[in-house]
Each structure stands twice: as structure tokens, then as C-alpha cells.
Amino acid sequence: MSVPQDISPMSGADAHRAHVQPPAREGIWAEIFRYRDNRVALALIVPSLLALILVQLYPILYTGWLILTNEKGVFIGLANLTRLTSDTIFRGALIFSLKMAIVVVPVSLLLGLGLALLIRSEYAGRKAIWISILIIPLMVSEIVAGTMWKIMYHPTLGLVNVPLTLLGLEPIIWLMKANTAFIALCIVEVWRISPLAFLLLYAGLNQVPRDIYEAAAVDGATRWRAFWDMTIPYIRPMFSIATILLFVWSTRTIGTIAATTAGGPGRATWNLSWYIYGMSFQRLKPHYASAAVIVMLLMTYIAGAIFVKYLWVERKQR
Amino acid sequence: MAHSMINTRLLLRFLRTFILWSPGALVALLWLFPLYWMLITSVKPDRLILTGIDLIPTEVTWDHYRTVVADTPVGRWFTNSIVTSVSVVAGSLVLGSLTGFALARMHFPGRTAIFWLLISSLMIPPEMGIVPLFIGVLRLDIQDSYLSLIVPPLASVFPVYLYRQFFLSFPRELEDAAAMDGCSRFGTFLRVALPLAKPATLAGAILIFTGNWNSFLWPLLVAFKSEWKTLPVGMAVYTRLDIQGTATQSGYGEAMAAVAIVALPTLIFFLVLQRYFIEGVTQVGIKG
Structure with a gap:
């Protein structure tokens, strides 16, 4: 084709x-x-x-x-990078970013794939309406998403606690403890990012020619076999592109953190972007922050290479 | 007997559809719920916001919107956002369509190299550019101006990629026909290829418009004076709220009204054009 x-x-x-x-x-x-x-x-x-x-x-x-230089413009070699290795705040931010990606990317991908398959199936009439509903979060800015969810998590005004209080449990102050704040941010990110996974995978599914399924059905293949042996190989390249983009998005959010926890409690929800932004523009150390930028760039490229290597398997030409 | 069989089959079908669809409908509801809650909270009077959780407000007020509009130069920020986003959309679509056409339809030395150069720059984190660009803006003394708001986001590779993918599937016969009729390469691009690329143009316009409307970090940095803020940057004042929920703090209504003012233009823009957007996304297909 x-x-x-x-x-x-x-x-x-x-x-x-x-x-x-x-x-x-x-x-x-x-x-x-x-x-x-x-x-x-x-x-x-x-x-x-x-x-x-x-x-x-x-x-x-x-x-x-x-x-390679310090604030006075003096050449200092790789000192900025070596200093980074013993910076516990940086390490915390790096770990937080990775932790978030490890939770958010697979969940969003699975959710996006499930929804794409559902919308693509014959059960979905009026696909355009469903697609529009599902990708609306993409049109909302990080600040808006963050503020909206902050109210949702509010112990008395928000709705997230309603099921808990109905069960007779104490409402959780989500954004005030490190663990619950992490979960809360992951939920916001899944809400914000999984529409992208859905959109890309839906576009990928549309590339699969329909007649191969008829041929498979004639040959007596079950739907599960057809999905596993035909759909998956077809959408694999798209899957790896989606994985890379979701990884980039989820490690890089700054507006949602700014609007919900502002990095708190303490420094529990600092991610790499937040660290770099604070270091450059609040602590005014752009030279040192650049070292963190390079680490972020390397991290993205390494992750991208891994995703492409293991996910992007081109279909064999027959 | 045949009759009852049909009935069971129908029933099974209905059950299957229901089982498949109820999670879908639930997801769709949850999906939109935060947005609904934002809008509802923004029109509730303060005492209703603080006293309880009702899904449908018993009383509607526009006070929060009035407060926000009275306290801030909303009109000016709105104009800044519109001018910036529209210019960025126009500029990057022009650049992207020209380059995308050349990369897809013309043969010249270094074509592949240039394409991969552009694509690899998609992975460069935006954090990389921000400090040097900010220093550049300060040196040129163009902070607090449309120039600093518009020019940096113009260099986006995404529209190049979008147009290239679209023009790749452009039929060669049309190109040849245009050439026979005496169209130059540029004429072919302008009069034949570009009008046919309408789905790509609209999909790109929506994505770039919302992306720029919502961008936060860069406009926050280059706007020193209040009158040069964009809408999201300006409205961010209202988003600093107490997260413990201990006090009977007010301001939630205003916060939601401010956020709604930021979100509504892009939502309306998207809903008006969503048909073309979906068409564009599924047609351009972003080939795997």
C-alpha cells in the first residue's frame, strides 16, 4: 500500500x-x-x-x-557536570521524572490503545463525537489542567474525596503528602497525556487495511489471533513514536506541577524541568542548570533509542 | 423456537455492546468531568462553593467573572494572546508548507540529510533553548514586545513534518499536468498542492494555535510589564490557592473563572473546527 x-x-x-x-x-x-x-x-x-x-x-x-564555564565566564571544564553527580536535589528531581514516566507512559499507552480499538470497532457509531470528547484535554493548557485538578483534589470542595467519605473514611489531603501528591500528579498527567496516545494509535489503526481481517476470518483465525498477529505488527512503529512522545511529555511537565503542588511538599514533586527552571531563573545559575539540561537531553535520546530498538520492528515484506 | 433464539442472540448482542460501552461512556464522563466542574464552580456563589458539593448549581452568578475582568487588563492580555497565536500559526504554516513541499516533491542534493536534521531537532528539549534565547532577547532589548513573543516559536519542525507527509502522497499526475499547463514548480505548489493540502493546513493550524495559546514558560519570561503578558500568564495569579482546604478561603470561584477564560477560546476554536481536525489527522495518517 x-x-x-x-x-x-x-x-x-x-x-x-x-x-x-x-x-x-x-x-x-x-x-x-x-x-x-x-x-x-x-x-x-x-x-x-x-x-x-x-x-x-x-x-x-x-x-x-x-x-564549560562558570558565572564569571571562566572556563572550568566539566566541573558543572561533576558537581551535578553529588547534588541530591538534582538526583531527587531526576528520579521523580523517571518514576512519573514509568507510571504515566504505560498507563496512558494502554488506555489510549484500548480507547482507539473501541472507537475503531464496529460498536462505535458517530466516531467523530467520541474522538472529539477524548482529545479535549489536549486543547487545555497545563496551568488550566493543574488548577482544575487542584480543586478536584481539594479535601472539602473536590470530588476525588467524595467516594472516600461515602465509605466512611477520612478525606485525604492529596497534595500535602509526598506519596499521595505523586499519585495525584500521575492521574493529572494520564488525563492530560493519554489523549495523545489515543490520537496517534487511532491514526495508526486507520492505516491497517480492513480486508486482511476478512482474509484472516476466512482462514479461521480468532479475533484475538488477528489482533495479536496483524494489528499489533501494523501499529508497532506508531506505538514507538507514541511512547517517545509520551515519555518526553511526561518527564517535562512544568505547568501542572506549578499549578497543583508548586514542587511541594518540600521538594517532593520537583521534576527535571522544574529543577532546571528554578536553577536558571530563580537561583540564577544558568551555567550549572545547563549541565542538567544536557543530562535531560541524554536521557531523552537514550530512552528514544531503546524504544525504537525494541518497539519499532518493521513489518516483513512478503 | 427460532423466535426465542433470535431473542437470545439479540439479548447477547445488546449485553456485549453494553459491556463494551459502559466503560467507554464512563471514561468519557470522567474525561470531561474536571472541565465541567471548573465551569460549574466558576458560576457558583462563594457560599455554595464552600458549603457543599452539588453537581448542579442551585444558584448561578457571574460575579466571579466580573471580579476577574474588573481586576485585570483581560482585554489587553487577550489581544496579546490572539496576535501572538495567529502570527505564529500563519508564519509557521508558511515556512512549514514551503519546506515540506520541497522535501517531499523536489530532488536536490542533501534532501535526506536536511530532513533528518529537522526531525532530530524534534527531540531537543525546549529547556535547552530557553536560557540562551532569553539572554539573546535581553541583549537585543526586545523583551516586552511582540517580536520576542512571536519569533522563537516560529521555528517549529512539526508543520514541516506534517506537510511533508501530506505532500508525499500527492499524485504525480497532477504535478505533471500542472507542468504541462505551464505552471512553474512554485506555481504548482501555490495553485495546486497547497489548496489540496487543506486538511493538513487545518489540523496544523489547530495544533499550533492551541500550543501557542497555552504556552506558558516563554511568555512568562519575556513579559516584564503587565501589559505584555499573555492570557495564561496573566491569569496564573489566580491559580495560587491554598491546597489544604483548612480555612474558609474564598477565591476558588475567581480562580475557576480565570482558568475558564483561558480555556474557552481554544475549546471553542477546536469544537468549531474539530471535523477538519479529525479528517486531517486520519488522512495525513502520520505514516508508520
Whole structure:
């Protein structure tokens, strides 16, 4: 079902190139500029590239310089990074971020997959309405989500405690204890993030051709077999993309924490983003904070590589 | 006998549908409940908010909204948010469609390399850019201006990816037909490809608009003066609430009203365009 594209290096409007004599050696740029198509393509791409260089590449280089220097601009080598290893607050924030990802990512993925399968099944009429309802949390900002849930967790005003009081238990002050605050934040994150999993997996399921199921049914395959042997392999690449995005989102939330616990109680709900933000803009140590940024970047890339390696198994071509 | 069999079958079918759907309906209810609770709390009088939990308010008041509007320059913040989000949507869609078209439909040296360069920058954490960009803004002395609010979010790779995926499945016959009719490559892009990419454009517009409307950290940093705050940044004042719930503290109604003012424009925008959004997402398909 692949889309016909770019099979031959020269086709369609580029075919005329085949008749052009190869130019005399006059440097690669002159060669590139010889063709009108190349000039057009370059003109189309340069604005984006310039914007990216300004907003992405320059900050990376600048961060590289920040890490190697101290507040006075003196070169100090890797001292910022080594200092980080003995920083217990940083370690706490790193562990909190990872703990949150370990809980939130699988739960959101399973929830998203279940909902995607349900909406995709023949039992769902009016799919558009269900999809709209399910992805509404994506349209709400972290601050809004956090404030909303803060009221939900409120011991007397919120509804989360209603079932507990009905059972005759004491209402829990969710956001005041480290353990319950962690659970509470995980719930907010699942609410905020699982619609993304749902959306991506639903789009992935839509790529599975329907006729293979009919063929499988004719061959006597059970629905479970069909799901396990056909659906899963088809959506695996999408599954790994979703995993990476959810991991990035869940380790990086800052607005929900700001609006619910503000990092408290104590420093129990500091995550990496919160740490980096506080270090850069409140304690005014951007050089030291950059070292934490690098750790975060490495963590994301390592996790991304693992997810791609173990989840992204391309379908075998038959 | 045949009759009763049909009945049992119908009954089983109904039961199955019910068993499958009740968790779905429950999830949908829970999903929307925080939003509903926000809206309900924002229109309850203070004494009702504090005395008990009723799902349907017995008394409705707009006082909280009035207080919020009277105490803050809502209009100015709203304008800031609108101008910023609309400019970012327009700018990044223009950049993204141009680059996406070139990457999908044209052949030039370094095409694959540039594509992977763009994609790999998707994984760079935003924290990486913030300190250097903030220092840059201060050096150029453009804090408290639309320039600092709009330009950094413009460089987003997402629309490039979106348009590239869409234009990849663009039929070559159309391109050839346009070329035969004397359209230049740019003309083909502008008059043939772009109008056909409407689903991608609308899906991208919704995602970029909500993303920018809701962005918090960057506008918080570059707005020093109150008049340059965006709506979420400005309204954040109201979100600092007591979390213990010990005192008979007021302010919950105002907080919910403030949050509702932030959330409603994106929700309305999404609900108006949701049909195109779903179409775009399922069509573009984000190929696996």
C-alpha cells in the first residue's frame, strides 16, 4: 500500500536533466545552482533553516559554552557536570521524572490503545463525537489542567474525596503528602497525556487495511489471533513514536506541577524541568542548570533509542 | 423456537455492546468531568462553593467573572494572546508548507540529510533553548514586545513534518499536468498542492494555535510589564490557592473563572473546527 513516490531519481519534471550534458568542474555550488529546480528548492528551504539555526542551533552551541564555564565566564571544564553527580536535589528531581514516566507512559499507552480499538470497532457509531470528547484535554493548557485538578483534589470542595467519605473514611489531603501528591500528579498527567496516545494509535489503526481481517476470518483465525498477529505488527512503529512522545511529555511537565503542588511538599514533586527552571531563573545559575539540561537531553535520546530498538520492528515484506 | 433464539442472540448482542460501552461512556464522563466542574464552580456563589458539593448549581452568578475582568487588563492580555497565536500559526504554516513541499516533491542534493536534521531537532528539549534565547532577547532589548513573543516559536519542525507527509502522497499526475499547463514548480505548489493540502493546513493550524495559546514558560519570561503578558500568564495569579482546604478561603470561584477564560477560546476554536481536525489527522495518517 505504499504511495508511489521518488522511485527513480529523475522523473516527472526533472526528466529533462537526463539530456543535459554534465557541467564542467566548476565547484559543487555552481553545479547545484545550475539547475532551476535546485534554486527553487533552496529558496523554499532556506527560511526554515535560518529560523532553525537561530532558534535551535544557536542555543545548543550557547548551552555548550555555558556548561564549560562558570558565572564569571571562566572556563572550568566539566566541573558543572561533576558537581551535578553529588547534588541530591538534582538526583531527587531526576528520579521523580523517571518514576512519573514509568507510571504515566504505560498507563496512558494502554488506555489510549484500548480507547482507539473501541472507537475503531464496529460498536462505535458517530466516531467523530467520541474522538472529539477524548482529545479535549489536549486543547487545555497545563496551568488550566493543574488548577482544575487542584480543586478536584481539594479535601472539602473536590470530588476525588467524595467516594472516600461515602465509605466512611477520612478525606485525604492529596497534595500535602509526598506519596499521595505523586499519585495525584500521575492521574493529572494520564488525563492530560493519554489523549495523545489515543490520537496517534487511532491514526495508526486507520492505516491497517480492513480486508486482511476478512482474509484472516476466512482462514479461521480468532479475533484475538488477528489482533495479536496483524494489528499489533501494523501499529508497532506508531506505538514507538507514541511512547517517545509520551515519555518526553511526561518527564517535562512544568505547568501542572506549578499549578497543583508548586514542587511541594518540600521538594517532593520537583521534576527535571522544574529543577532546571528554578536553577536558571530563580537561583540564577544558568551555567550549572545547563549541565542538567544536557543530562535531560541524554536521557531523552537514550530512552528514544531503546524504544525504537525494541518497539519499532518493521513489518516483513512478503 | 427460532423466535426465542433470535431473542437470545439479540439479548447477547445488546449485553456485549453494553459491556463494551459502559466503560467507554464512563471514561468519557470522567474525561470531561474536571472541565465541567471548573465551569460549574466558576458560576457558583462563594457560599455554595464552600458549603457543599452539588453537581448542579442551585444558584448561578457571574460575579466571579466580573471580579476577574474588573481586576485585570483581560482585554489587553487577550489581544496579546490572539496576535501572538495567529502570527505564529500563519508564519509557521508558511515556512512549514514551503519546506515540506520541497522535501517531499523536489530532488536536490542533501534532501535526506536536511530532513533528518529537522526531525532530530524534534527531540531537543525546549529547556535547552530557553536560557540562551532569553539572554539573546535581553541583549537585543526586545523583551516586552511582540517580536520576542512571536519569533522563537516560529521555528517549529512539526508543520514541516506534517506537510511533508501530506505532500508525499500527492499524485504525480497532477504535478505533471500542472507542468504541462505551464505552471512553474512554485506555481504548482501555490495553485495546486497547497489548496489540496487543506486538511493538513487545518489540523496544523489547530495544533499550533492551541500550543501557542497555552504556552506558558516563554511568555512568562519575556513579559516584564503587565501589559505584555499573555492570557495564561496573566491569569496564573489566580491559580495560587491554598491546597489544604483548612480555612474558609474564598477565591476558588475567581480562580475557576480565570482558568475558564483561558480555556474557552481554544475549546471553542477546536469544537468549531474539530471535523477538519479529525479528517486531517486520519488522512495525513502520520505514516508508520
